[in-house]
Amino acid sequence: MKKRHLLVVSVAATLSVPAAAQAPTPTPAAGVPLGKLPDAARPVAYRLELTVLPEAKAFSGRAEIDVDVRRATRFLYLHGQDLTVARVVARVGGTDVPARYAQVDSSGVARLDFDRPLPAGRTTLTFDYTAPFMTGDEGLYHAKVGDDWYAWTQMEPISARLMFPGFDEPRFKTPFTIGVTTNKALKVFANTPETRVTPAADGMVRHEFAASKPLPTYLVAIAVGDFDVVENTAPANAVRTTALPYRVIATKGQKARLATAAAEGPKILALHERYFGTAYPFEKLDQIASPVMQGAMENAGLITYGDTLLLLSPDAPSSQRRSFGMVNAHEMAHQWFGDLVTPVWWNDLWLNESFAEWAGNRVGEIWDPKLGTGVAQMAEALDAMATDSRSVGRPIRQPIERNTQIASAFDSITYQKGGQMLTMVERYLGPDRFRAGVRLHLDRFRYGSATAEDFFASMAKGSGDAGVVPLFQSFVTQTGVPVVTVRPGANGWRLTQARYRPIGVVAGKPQTWTLPFCVRQGATPTCTLMRGPSATMRLSGSGLAVPNADGAGYYRYSLPDAQWGTLIAAGASLPAREGLALADSLWADFAAGNVSFARVMEGTRVLSRHPDRLVATKLPGELAEASASLSPAAQAGYRRLLSDLYAPRLAALGVDLRRGAYAREEDDRAQTRKALVDLMANRARDAGVRTTLADAAAKAVGGDERALDADYRSTAFRVAVQDRGVPFMDRLKTALVASQDPLFRSHAVTGLGAAETPEQVRRALAIAQDADSGLQSIERQTLLTRIAAQPVGRDTLFALLSSDWDRMTAPIPAFRRSGLPLRFAGYCDAGKADALEALFRPRLAALGANDLELKQAAESIRICAALKSARGAEMEAGLR
Numbered sequence: 001m002k003k004r005h006l007l008v009v010s011v012a013a014t015l016s017v018p019a020a021a022q023a024p025t026p027t028p029a030a031g032v033p034l035g036k037l038p039d040a041a042r043p044v045a046y047r048l049e050l051t052v053l054p055e056a057k058a059f060s061g062r063a064e065i066d067v068d069v070r071r072a073t074r075f076l077y078l079h080g081q082d083l084t085v086a087r088v089v090a091r092v093g094g095t096d097v098p099a100r101y102a103q104v105d106s107s108g109v110a111r112l113d114f115d116r117p118l119p120a121g122r123t124t125l126t127f128d129y130t131a132p133f134m135t136g137d138e139g140l141y142h143a144k145v146g147d148d149w150y151a152w153t154q155m156e157p158i159s160a161r162l163m164f165p166g167f168d169e170p171r172f173k174t175p176f177t178i179g180v181t182t183n184k185a186l187k188v189f190a191n192t193p194e195t196r197v198t199p200a201a202d203g204m205v206r207h208e209f210a211a212s213k214p215l216p217t218y219l220v221a222i223a224v225g226d227f228d229v230v231e232n233t234a235p236a237n238a239v240r241t242t243a244l245p246y247r248v249i250a251t252k253g254q255k256a257r258l259a260t261a262a263a264e265g266p267k268i269l270a271l272h273e274r275y276f277g278t279a280y281p282f283e284k285l286d287q288i289a290s291p292v293m294q295g296a297m298e299n300a301g302l303i304t305y306g307d308t309l310l311l312l313s314p315d316a317p318s319s320q321r322r323s324f325g326m327v328n329a330h331e332m333a334h335q336w337f338g339d340l341v342t343p344v345w346w347n348d349l350w351l352n353e354s355f356a357e358w359a360g361n362r363v364g365e366i367w368d369p370k371l372g373t374g375v376a377q378m379a380e381a382l383d384a385m386a387t388d389s390r391s392v393g394r395p396i397r398q399p400i401e402r403n404t405q406i407a408s409a410f411d412s413i414t415y416q417k418g419g420q421m422l423t424m425v426e427r428y429l430g431p432d433r434f435r436a437g438v439r440l441h442l443d444r445f446r447y448g449s450a451t452a453e454d455f456f457a458s459m460a461k462g463s464g465d466a467g468v469v470p471l472f473q474s475f476v477t478q479t480g481v482p483v484v485t486v487r488p489g490a491n492g493w494r495l496t497q498a499r500y501r502p503i504g505v506v507a508g509k510p511q512t513w514t515l516p517f518c519v520r521q522g523a524t525p526t527c528t529l530m531r532g533p534s535a536t537m538r539l540s541g542s543g544l545a546v547p548n549a550d551g552a553g554y555y556r557y558s559l560p561d562a563q564w565g566t567l568i569a570a571g572a573s574l575p576a577r578e579g580l581a582l583a584d585s586l587w588a589d590f591a592a593g594n595v596s597f598a599r600v601m602e603g604t605r606v607l608s609r610h611p612d613r614l615v616a617t618k619l620p621g622e623l624a625e626a627s628a629s630l631s632p633a634a635q636a637g638y639r640r641l642l643s644d645l646y647a648p649r650l651a652a653l654g655v656d657l658r659r660g661a662y663a664r665e666e667d668d669r670a671q672t673r674k675a676l677v678d679l680m681a682n683r684a685r686d687a688g689v690r691t692t693l694a695d696a697a698a699k700a701v702g703g704d705e706r707a708l709d710a711d712y713r714s715t716a717f718r719v720a721v722q723d724r725g726v727p728f729m730d731r732l733k734t735a736l737v738a739s740q741d742p743l744f745r746s747h748a749v750t751g752l753g754a755a756e757t758p759e760q761v762r763r764a765l766a767i768a769q770d771a772d773s774g775l776q777s778i779e780r781q782t783l784l785t786r787i788a789a790q791p792v793g794r795d796t797l798f799a800l801l802s803s804d805w806d807r808m809t810a811p812i813p814a815f816r817r818s819g820l821p822l823r824f825a826g827y828c829d830a831g832k833a834d835a836l837e838a839l840f841r842p843r844l845a846a847l848g849a850n851d852l853e854l855k856q857a858a859e860s861i862r863i864c865a866a867l868k869s870a871r872g873a874e875m876e877a878g879l880r
Contacts, residue, residue, distance in 0.1 A: 081108030150225030221299035298334030307742035330360030354418025437462030504866025551577030717751025737774030753786020
């Protein structure tokens with residue numbers, strides 16, 4: 001699963017997504033399994049019969065589950081959430097044994113009590129039930145698009161239990177046979193090919209699908225509605241000897257925007273097949289868009305995407321093409337890592353997501369090198385280091401004992417840290433040995449489940465290097481970011497490693513990693529595998545020595561001041577990934593209390609000339625967060641600094657906001673211009689740039705389709721909302737509701753969420769809270785998330801929670817509740833951290849939430865406050 005925003009949008013769900021009514025659930029009694037189910041029974045096969053009318057409020061189903069009962073028992077635990085179960089029987093041989101069904105925990109744990117003991121052996125459980133459609137992307141959800149209703153599914157992590165009773169854990173992989181009855185005018189899609197359509201009662205029809213390969217419940221998927229479909233095939237290749245049925249699907253009226261996905265998806269699939277050395281492991285591949293989906297989901301044979309990730313206009317901006325390529329490749333990689341081979345339990349979610357992140361970015365870079373996918377992936381990994389630098393955190397392989405902890409695993413540690421770790425290991429082993437280990441693992445556990453230990457063994461045997469096991473273990477089992485301190489000596493470099501701790505993070509017990517530290521000197525790379533706290537390294541090249549060669553490692557480095565000066569002086573000519581590593585490590589060394597702020601300013605000036613936009617703007621991003629807590633004079637100095645550094649560069653590029661003005665331009669030049677326009681408008685607050693953007697936005701909303709290119713639309717709408725106020729917001733909202741262009745709608749929501757004055761925030765909140773506003777649920781979620789990112793909006797939402805907690809939190813789905821405190825991590829005052837703790841801590845149990853994110857949010861606030869206290873005066877002087 002790929003989320004556009006890994007931090008769960010809990011506030012948005014609170015205010016804008018009505019949840020299905022829930023019957024009161026009793027406090028779980030002792031012995032109720034709140035994590036893994038007992039091994040009393042194991043599912044063998046599912047047969048699901050569903051009646052789905054998307055316009056209705058509820059659906060009905062019959063679920064038959066063949067189970068192997070290990071020993072005679074009077075009861076079984078399984079999963080089912082908010083299901084109204086009318087009848088349950090267990091068929092043993094030719095005899096039916098009645099049972100009573102009860103949900104015993106709000107996370108969806110249910111209990112079956114039988115009239116007499118079930119004997120050990122094969123039993124078929126049959127459930128007749130109804131359940132409500134969800135309105136957000138969980139379980140079986142529905143939405144009205146235009147005049148038509150549609151239904152889709154989103155099961156990961158534990159939402160299959162909202163659609164059918166079962167054993168909702170990844171270790172239980174079985175075949176699923178699905179039948180769906182619906183109106184005859186509607187199309188139905190599922191994981192497998194449709195085998196037949198037959199008449200049903202009341203003029204409806206029944207769609208029957210072939211039995212699937214063994215799947216966990218979280219990969220089961222259906223979709224029902226009057227969809228547009230583009231048929232294609234993925235042609236045979238050297239790995240797959242037959243053509244594969246391939247379709248792209250969207251709501252009615254979007255067919256023209258499916259062309260890119262229809263043409264390019266088979267190419268991306270073939271790149272994965274070539275790498276993995278095995279054919280795509282399922283019978284067909286459908287890719288379907290949903291306007292309610294946040295991100296994308298790797299359902300076997302029926303991958304679901306948010307509209308903007310699959311629906312591209314012919315002149316789609318490069319940012320959207322990059323998202324399409326990265327996410328499409330990410331979800332296809334899951335067809336092997338996750339779908340073909342599945343983790344036994346959620347503690348090894350990283351075996352899914354880290355690999356999909358790594359493989360998806362690798363394939364995305366091959367698919368279109370101009371988009372800079374590899375550098376973008378590294379930038380995201382560096383952002384993950386900020387989370388990983390706190391004392392409160394989680395390892396990549398997180399122990400998970402309760403259902404409420406599962407959602408915490410879907411974060412930047414699993415995705416970005418894990419992906420960068422795999423990049424580092426691949427560079428250490430070499431691509432051929434790394435690939436050999438991956439292929440062996442997939443062969444060993446084909447259509448089965450595996451643990452991290454299984455994977456480590458596969459990689460050791462396949463690569464021929466048993467030393468890879470401690471390398472993996474040291475990074476997946478420990479929290480924290482390594483920092484390697486470099487001290488040049490007469491006989492080479494002296495290296496020491498420790499856990500990186502910024503000011504405000506209390507020192508803990510010493511940590512070391514099995515760490516491949518690589519340096520590029522000239523064109524020659526040199527590596528050493530650090531196994532303890534210190535090592536000595538002899539360089540073998542000549543010229544400038546650059547730590548973290550090619551930016552492949554997941555670590556930071558700290559240098560003596562003179563060596564920082566030498567490296568910074570060459571910063572603008574470094575390869576992009578090394579330039580990013582330099583910017584990140586320089587700021588980190590400052591935030592740890594080592595390097596001076598003058599060096600940071602020097603690095604900002606030098607790297608502002610770097611040709612890659614992400615390198616050129618990395619340090620201004622760090623300075624933006626730090627300067628926001630400083631005096632108005634320092635903030636004005638920050639804006640002047642940006643204007644001095646970037647206005648000439650933007651002027652040299654030129655700015656023409658009209659649609660298609662740069663259609664034939666080299667992509668890196670276009671992306672750089674876009675980044676600089678955003679920086680000058682939103683960080684430097686340049687009046688001229690903002691006026692140009694706001695004028696173009698007003699023309700575009702007024703109906704001039706040529707006035708504003710999609711590359712600049714999001715930034716222009718944000719500026720116009722802030723500078724033109726509520727009248728423009730109302731015009732923008734009207735245009736949003738009238739538009740069928742998913743990208744335009746996304747940009748409009750982003751613009752509305754930029755509200756920064758009390759009046760603007762009130763208007764944005766009113767739009768988000770209006771169920772009849774014409775916005776989809778995910779759009780209302782995104783709007784609230786954007787509002788929370790602005791100071792006035794953050795204060796407003798915190799006050800709403802403080803004054804009306806029960807009403808505000810009641811609708812939040814259980815697996816999203818833990819993320820709510822992270823909406824307030826942008827504060828920079830220790831008193832705010834105390835207030836956050838005081839609001840949330842006493843209510844966590846009632847909320848049914850994990851406390852990890854609360855601790856992380858509070859510590860982030862305190863770290864910001866500690867940096868301001870320790871180095872604020874230095875930053876004030878430097879920026880003024």
